[in-house]
Every structure is written in structure tokens, then in C-alpha cells.
Amino acid sequence: MAIPQTLHAEQATRTPANVGAIWTKWLRQEDLSLLTEHPLLVALEDGTASLDVLKRLLAQHSHYSRHFTRYLCALLGQFGDARSIQALLANLREEMGVDDHGHDTHAEMFQRSLRLVGVDPNREPALPATAQLTSAMLAHCKSADPMHGLAAMCLGAEAIVPLIYTPILQSLRHFGFGHEATEFFRLHIEEDEDHALTMLRLMEEFAEDDPARGELGVTIGSEMIRRRVEMLDAVWASTSAPLGAVESRSHNSSDFWRVPSSLTANVPNRLCHPNVMAVSSAxxxxxxxxxxxxxxxxxxxxxxxxxxxxxxxxxxxxxxxxxxxxxxxxxxxxxxxxxxxxxxxxxxxxxxxxxxxxxxxxxxxxxxxxxxxxxxxxxxxxxxxxxxxxxxxxxxxxxx
Missing domain, CATH: 2.60.120.10 (Jelly Rolls)
Structure with missing residues (x-):
């Protein structure tokens, strides 16, 4: 996954206002605030999150990111012109380690990080919110209109990588993990890659021909950011459960003693489904x-x-x-x-x-x-x- 220069170069304080001007018409401030102010990411960055919390997030991110090449291949299949396909193939080649002179693929680096941190995704089934994020990303990438997949991957993944990976990197360092465990995240925050900008240029071409498609892209980007926030919510809410036991959030007879004596307002981050009839989901x-x-x-x-x-x-x-x-x-x-x-x-x-x-x-x-x-x-x-x-x-x- 890649980081646009205009975003990752200005992440010192990780506030939405620091997003480069090139992204302001595509990324909504209120959506970015949901990430930068999310209690899970804040806790990871300031060192107050436990190692179990970090492991749980990495396990859920693994369930989502293991399909990254599927997302890319599905998106590539929606283009009919060689120029666009060639532009996106650069991202796919790097993800798969093709023409990389024997260097590890991004997937191999990530799996090495998981092993060193002690995360086994097979013991942590995908939470419903993680499965929904994965399903929504794949559905957009399979859409016959490539603006769906471009917006989902560019705005809902590539462009926001630093906002998610910086707290993870800080937490890894806080717990003393070294170069091999942090390489994947450092690479995606620090390396000068332009895959997101490539997708952005394709989106801008679509929007120039049809402004309504630009509005569609913003809506899809917002949807995917909020779905990712829901995954973060689910990970954060599951932190009181033992590792390996977070797949079920239902209650049974043995939980009768947990019935509370008062109510607490639990306001989800996503309270609005914008333009319900403008976009068809899978x-x-x-x-x-x-x-x-x-x-x-x-x-x-x-x-x-x-x-x-x-x-x-x-x-x-x-x-x-x-x-x-x-x-x-x-x-x-x-x-x-x-x-x-x-x-x-x-x-x-x-x-x-x-x-x-x-x-x-x-x-x-x-x-x-x-x-x-x-x-x-x-x-x-x-x-x-x-x-x-x-x-x-x-x-x-x-x-x-």
C-alpha cells in the first residue's frame, strides 16, 4: 500500500488540517477526524494501549489486507484502456514483489511483523465489522464503474495509510520491537511512493469529464473511511475480552449477571448513510x-x-x-x-x-x-x- 507525498510528509501532529491541499476536495475533514481522534489510534500513539490491543488490531488488519491483491486485480478488470491498466500495474507488481530484485513482498514483510509481535490471525477470527470492510472494498473494486474501486482504494485505503500506520509504528517502538518488526510500517509511511497519486489522477480525469462522478468518489471515500472506523470501534470494544474469544459478541445464559442497572449512551461514529439511492452496494x-x-x-x-x-x-x-x-x-x-x-x-x-x-x-x-x-x-x-x-x-x- 502506498502513501501520497502530500499526505505523509505532514503528519507530525496527525490532524486533518495537515492533509495536503491536493486532497481537500476529496477527503472530508469530519471523516479524517474520526481517524485522528479515534481512542484506539490515540492510545496506540501515546503508549497507553496494551500489547494485547495492538495484537488484536494487527490480527483484524491482517484479515482485511490479505485480500489487497484481489482488490487491485478486481479494479484492474474494470478498465479497458492500456494506459490506466499500466499505471495501476505498478502497484500490483510492487505488492507481489515482481521486478523487485529479490526483495520481500509487502505481504511477506507484514507476515514477518505479525510473527515477531506474536500475532496469529487464525486465532482471531474476523470481526463482523472487518468482514464488512473487506466485502465493501471488494464490491466497489468489482463495480463496472471504475470510479467506485478507485475511490474506495485511494481515499479509503492508500491516502489514509499514515493516519493508521503511524500509531501502530509508535506502539511497536513503545514495546521495544526493532527493525524487522517495524519495517513494513516504516516503509509505507516514509518511502516516496506515488500509487495513491496515480489513482487520484485517474479519479480527477473521470471527474473532469463528469463532475457527478467526482461527487460519487467523495461519497464512496467517506463510506470506506467510516467502515474502517467501525472496524477500529469493534477492536476497541473487544479489548475486555480474552484474545481468541472476540468472534462472538452475543450473550447467553451465563452472562445474566452482566445486565446493568443503568443505561449508557453509546453513540456510533456513523450516524448517517449519505445518498442512499446514489450508490448500489453488493x-x-x-x-x-x-x-x-x-x-x-x-x-x-x-x-x-x-x-x-x-x-x-x-x-x-x-x-x-x-x-x-x-x-x-x-x-x-x-x-x-x-x-x-x-x-x-x-x-x-x-x-x-x-x-x-x-x-x-x-x-x-x-x-x-x-x-x-x-x-x-x-x-x-x-x-x-x-x-x-x-x-x-x-x-x-x-x-x-
């Missing part, structure tokens, strides 16, 4: 395919309710399906009807209607314009109660 695309119409999933850290935005084109209908959670639907636009059990519910913009648990239902657009509606469900509540949320797509026999 989850959106998979769910839309199953539902046979376009759906956008609202991606927010709610534990009891979910929200989706559904679209029905003219004449379009969903497949028949049922689930054991309740649904409230509010119609934003259009006119249509829904079959709910043995009843037909007619609806229009401004109406709300209810789908009871396990009732077979399907929705139909009845007008000459697109229908748009919001669906709110309690599926996360059932999932968190023990994975008991169920949803079933039914055969065409139910659609007659």
Missing part, C-alpha cells in the same frame, strides 16, 4: 436480484430495525415471499397494490400499510410512473435474538 444488488426489483438497503448500525427503499418500474411486481418479521411500508411515489395473504391492499403516495409475520405477499406497480416506497422491519431484532429471522422466496404458484 448487498443491494444481491437482494434486488432475489426480490426481482431494485432495492436500496439503508446501512446504519441499528440493532432492532432495518430500512430499505424499494423501486417498482412501470408494470413491475415483486416475487411472492414471506418472512417472520413485521413490515411497515410508506409509499413515497406512485400507485399500486399489494396482495397480503388473501387480501388486496390498494395504495398510493402518502399511504402506509402493514405486512404481518409469515403472510405471503407481493407488490405491484399499477401506474404509469415509478413507485418508490420505504420499508421498515424488525428483522435485526430477531437476528440478534439468536439468528431466528427467516425470509422465503416462493414459487410462481403463489404469484398467480
Amino acid at each position: 448487498a443491494d444488488n444481491k437482494f434486488s436480484g432475489e426480490r426481482k426489483h431494485r432495492v436500496h438497503i439503508v446501512d446504519l448500525p441499528s440493532h432492532t430495525i432495518s430500512m430499505t427503499i424499494g423501486h417498482l418500474e412501470v408494470g413491475e411486481a415483486t416475487g411472492a415471499h414471506r418472512h417472520n418479521y413485521e413490515t411497515l411500508i410508506y409509499v413515497l411515489q406512485g400507485i399500486g397494490s399489494s396482495v397480503v395473504g388473501d387480501r388486496v391492499v390498494e395504495w398510493k403516495a402518502g399511504d402506509a400499510f402493514y405486512i404481518p409475520p409469515w403472510a405471503v405477499h407481493r407488490h405491484q406497480n399499477s401506474a404509469n410512473e415509478e413507485c418508490v416506497y420505504i420499508a421498515c422491519e424488525n428483522a435485526p431484532l430477531l437476528q440478534n435474538l439468536g439468528g431466528i429471522a427467516l425470509r422465503e422466496e416462493l414459487s410462481a404458484l403463489h404469484e398467480a
Whole structure:
């Protein structure tokens, strides 16, 4: 992974204001502040984090970074011009150690650091937030629009490397680890590499031709930074658990004594999902395919309710399906009807209607314009109660 000169040369105080001017229109100050002020990174840099905390972060970072060449290869596959492919191949060659005169690859250096620090990622399963970060990065890199992958990798990874690696390097030095253990992180902070700037130039070319794609890039960069912050949150929250036991955050009968006597507000870093309908995620695309119409999933850290935005084109209908959670639907636009059990519910913009648990239902657009509606469900509540949320797509026999 690479560090743009304009970023890493000014990291003495690690504040968002120190990011070079070339990045100001692409990286949001509030997103960078989430990194520079994150309690985990602050604790690593000032020497107050324990060695177990450092090990836990390195294990989770390993789960994410082991797919780095997959991200790059997926992104390369979205370009059709030789110039762009050649520019990005330089990064891939360095990651894989090609034409590097026998030097270790970046992956080998990182694995050596893990061994010397005593980190075995196989004992630390990927936390859900780490898996989500990995999945989101790969989904963006696989997008047919290369701006997705460029923004995710450049703004959500390459450009912010110093903000993440500097605290790790400081912590390694604090615990007395030497050259071999710190080489990977020093290389990525100090070495004059321009891979991020190469990606930035490609992004700027896209934005020059279409300003809306530039705005899309900023949105995706913001999303990926916040997903990384969620991984840091999860690592920080897991520090009270024994190493090797952080994969499960659910409670069971033996935890009854942990029920508190008062509430403490736990405000997540990510409280907003910007431009929900502007970008389709891998989850959106998979769910839309199953539902046979376009759906956008609202991606927010709610534990009891979910929200989706559904679209029905003219004449379009969903497949028949049922689930054991309740649904409230509010119609934003259009006119249509829904079959709910043995009843037909007619609806229009401004109406709300209810789908009871396990009732077979399907929705139909009845007008000459697109229908748009919001669906709110309690599926996360059932999932968190023990994975008991169920949803079933039914055969065409139910659609007659």
C-alpha cells in the first residue's frame, strides 16, 4: 500500500488540517477526524494501549489486507484502456514483489511483523465489522464503474495509510520491537511512493469529464473511511475480552449477571448513510436480484430495525415471499397494490400499510410512473435474538 507525498510528509501532529491541499476536495475533514481522534489510534500513539490491543488490531488488519491483491486485480478488470491498466500495474507488481530484485513482498514483510509481535490471525477470527470492510472494498473494486474501486482504494485505503500506520509504528517502538518488526510500517509511511497519486489522477480525469462522478468518489471515500472506523470501534470494544474469544459478541445464559442497572449512551461514529439511492452496494444488488426489483438497503448500525427503499418500474411486481418479521411500508411515489395473504391492499403516495409475520405477499406497480416506497422491519431484532429471522422466496404458484 502506498502513501501520497502530500499526505505523509505532514503528519507530525496527525490532524486533518495537515492533509495536503491536493486532497481537500476529496477527503472530508469530519471523516479524517474520526481517524485522528479515534481512542484506539490515540492510545496506540501515546503508549497507553496494551500489547494485547495492538495484537488484536494487527490480527483484524491482517484479515482485511490479505485480500489487497484481489482488490487491485478486481479494479484492474474494470478498465479497458492500456494506459490506466499500466499505471495501476505498478502497484500490483510492487505488492507481489515482481521486478523487485529479490526483495520481500509487502505481504511477506507484514507476515514477518505479525510473527515477531506474536500475532496469529487464525486465532482471531474476523470481526463482523472487518468482514464488512473487506466485502465493501471488494464490491466497489468489482463495480463496472471504475470510479467506485478507485475511490474506495485511494481515499479509503492508500491516502489514509499514515493516519493508521503511524500509531501502530509508535506502539511497536513503545514495546521495544526493532527493525524487522517495524519495517513494513516504516516503509509505507516514509518511502516516496506515488500509487495513491496515480489513482487520484485517474479519479480527477473521470471527474473532469463528469463532475457527478467526482461527487460519487467523495461519497464512496467517506463510506470506506467510516467502515474502517467501525472496524477500529469493534477492536476497541473487544479489548475486555480474552484474545481468541472476540468472534462472538452475543450473550447467553451465563452472562445474566452482566445486565446493568443503568443505561449508557453509546453513540456510533456513523450516524448517517449519505445518498442512499446514489450508490448500489453488493448487498443491494444481491437482494434486488432475489426480490426481482431494485432495492436500496439503508446501512446504519441499528440493532432492532432495518430500512430499505424499494423501486417498482412501470408494470413491475415483486416475487411472492414471506418472512417472520413485521413490515411497515410508506409509499413515497406512485400507485399500486399489494396482495397480503388473501387480501388486496390498494395504495398510493402518502399511504402506509402493514405486512404481518409469515403472510405471503407481493407488490405491484399499477401506474404509469415509478413507485418508490420505504420499508421498515424488525428483522435485526430477531437476528440478534439468536439468528431466528427467516425470509422465503416462493414459487410462481403463489404469484398467480
